[in-house]
Amino acid sequence: MRIFRVVAESGGLTAAETKLHMERSTISRHIKALEERLGGQLCMRGPAGFELTELGRTTLRASITACDTLDHVRDELNLARSVMTGDLMIGLADNCLSNPCARVVSAVAAFRLQAPGVRLHMSIRPPAQLFEDLATRHLHLCVTGMPGEHGKFTLQHIFDEEFRLYVGGGPDDPVPHIGELERLGYVLVTRDGDARPRALATRLKLTRQAVASGLEAVATFLAAGGFVGFLPAHYASELSQSYRLREVAGAGPVFYKTQFFLAYEKSRPLSSPGRLFANLLIAAHEGAFAGEAADMRSPALAPDRLNAPTAVA
DSSP states (O other): OHHHHHHHHHTSHHHHHHHHTOOHHHHHHHHHHHHHHHTSOOEEEETTEEEEOHHHHHHHHHHHHHHHHHHHHHHHHHHHHTOOOEEEEEEEETTOTTOTTOOHHHHHHHHHHHOTTEEEEEEEEOHHHHHHHHHTTSOSEEEEEOOSOOTTEEEEEEEEEEEEEEEOOOTTOOOOBGGGTTTTTOEEEEETTOOHHHHHHHHHTOOOEEEESSHHHHHHHHHHSSEEEEEEHHHHHHHTTTSOOEEOBTOGGGOEEEEEEEEEETTSOOOHHHHHHHHHHHHHHTTTTOSOGGGGGOGGGSOOOOSSOOOOO
């Protein structure tokens, strides 16, 4: 059922080969064996493509529940033996690493020392994708900005990210004033899931727009010149070493901050490894790990901080 889940979520046997580290013939044999046990066809496989049958869709839902149950059983047995094993799937919003307010690196270092038997997986995704991955059980927890709909998730605020308005251009290009952007013909870069650029477009009457998916796409537009858009201040500062990104003059009133949260699904309690990592992450942002990484070996440095998650306005 684990193998079938990967195949179903990957969209076919070929796409699942890399994820499963198995040959297609071996995967096919496992799927056939599962079909024989269940007494029906799980998917249509052939020149027309890959498609789940009704039984296949039901089996996929059951396999997700079964995997969660088995993970819970493993966690209970590990607690009885005072050990931690298994896998922990962590998601991060893009460009957290360069944010000086983010302390994810400290938490990862501490976790490695305290739970060496746990295999860590880390995925970098746009915020909307991270919440989708939580909902589909591809991640146990993530660090990301707040979603539009957050009722399904437990959120705990850990740091902020300041966004400022930037342009690119050559070394001789003047820094434009925010009120001159329309006259100068700047193209506004809008980003998936961020309504602020669209509000700014209405306010400044900027009719020409470009669409970006992810911060690096925004930065690429800006570096080309003639574009204007929001970037995290820390990220723009880092890129300015290679590209001439400059803050738009007079744009102070449109600067904004985005809150970043530790997030996990309310209906899926964290395992012991997940809870340990979450507590280490929160402690790191509370300043508990200001010292050397060697001091992180003690579990006393990571008390349970998950009982009172931050309220979200």
